[in-house]
Amino acid sequence: MIDASGPRVLKGHGTQNDFVVLPDPDGTVWPEDRLDAALVRRLCDRQEGLGADGVLRVVSSAHVPDAAAVLGDALDECTWFMDHRNADGSHAEMCGNGIRLYLHVLVAEGLLDAEQARAGVLVGTRGGPRRVGQGADGYWVDMGPARPLGRGEAVLSGVTYPGTGVSMGNPHLVCLTDVALESLDLAHAPAVDPALFPDGVNVELVNVLSAEEGPSGTTAHVRLRVSERGVGETRSCGTGACAAAWAALDAGGRSAGTVTVDVPGGRLSVEVTPGTTVLSGPAVVVSSGTLTREWLG
Numbered sequence: 001m002i003d004a005s006g007p008r009v010l011k012g013h014g015t016q017n018d019f020v021v022l023p024d025p026d027g028t029v030w031p032e033d034r035l036d037a038a039l040v041r042r043l044c045d046r047q048e049g050l051g052a053d054g055v056l057r058v059v060s061s062a063h064v065p066d067a068a069a070v071l072g073d074a075l076d077e078c079t080w081f082m083d084h085r086n087a088d089g090s091h092a093e094m095c096g097n098g099i100r101l102y103l104h105v106l107v108a109e110g111l112l113d114a115e116q117a118r119a120g121v122l123v124g125t126r127g128g129p130r131r132v133g134q135g136a137d138g139y140w141v142d143m144g145p146a147r148p149l150g151r152g153e154a155v156l157s158g159v160t161y162p163g164t165g166v167s168m169g170n171p172h173l174v175c176l177t178d179v180a181l182e183s184l185d186l187a188h189a190p191a192v193d194p195a196l197f198p199d200g201v202n203v204e205l206v207n208v209l210s211a212e213e214g215p216s217g218t219t220a221h222v223r224l225r226v227s228e229r230g231v232g233e234t235r236s237c238g239t240g241a242c243a244a245a246w247a248a249l250d251a252g253g254r255s256a257g258t259v260t261v262d263v264p265g266g267r268l269s270v271e272v273t274p275g276t277t278v279l280s281g282p283a284v285v286v287s288s289g290t291l292t293r294e295w296l297g
């Protein structure tokens with residue numbers, strides 16, 4: 001018989017940006033020295049482990065040593081903390097697809113009342129507190145305002161793509177281009193100026209398909225491919241979708257609008273206002289079970 005008495009684990013995704021989710025409510029199952037970068041890499045390895053773009057540890061903020069420093073006064077309101085790791089083991093400040101899945105898992109695991117999820121709760125992240133909730137057909141997260149980081153460029157297969165740096169808590173370089181996205185080779189991360197992005201950057205290549213004024217304001221439609229810091233090309237990036245939506249509107253001289261963002265793994269919606277950015281989209285739990293003692297070693 002397989003000894004499946006190891007720690008509980010779930011696998012899920014948001015628009016095919018996939019995650020291994022590790023419930024650890026009181027911080028005793030996966031302390032930092034156990035969930036080290038090497039173990040994160042093994043979990044995310046698509047041959048050796050479960051395979052994923054990242055890991056989400058579901059832990060209460062009270063059991064995250066650096067939570068107070070990043071959450072400040074919001075610490076008391078953030079019962080839960082999304083401890084996110086990229087597939088290479090690095091920490092990221094924020095993850096827009098991950099936080100929707102995180103809320104879904106909190107409810108599915110009985111850690112949060114479904115009514116509270118519908119009302120919206122504040123979740124701690126390394127990028128600060130974020131309000132996330134369940135809507136009629138998916139999940140939404142209030143990401144806060146996009147913060148411009150200045151102009152930059154990405155070099156891909158010898159071609160230079162001018163872009164705009166945008167922080168959504170984590171750094172992005174959004175390159176608006178007319179080049180057909182299918183033709184791009186994202187097998188390797190685009191080269192960027194390390195002086196502009198000392199902590200690395202997620203790079204989005206974006207086609208603006210439409211942008212128009214209607215009775216309820218500006219609507220736009222974009223599509224993107226993304227090369228994520230700490231991962232490589234993924235099929236979606238929630239924070240990247242927000243950065244791309246903001247940059248597409250800004251390029252047309254607008255500071256607000258509703259943007260449909262098509263990613264290889266599905267569709268997201270982003271509502272940009274001068275004060276904040278709200279991302280909406282699906283979150284799916286694919287499986288749940290336990291890690292085996294054999295694999296953990």
Ligand SMILES: N[C@@H](CCC[C@H](N)C(=O)O)C(=O)O
Pocket residue numbers: 017086091092093094095096097098170171202228229230231234236237238239240
């Ligand atoms: N895919 C995520 C972003 C994950 C973190 C990113 N790779 C980084 O290092 O900043 C999303 O959905 O936002």
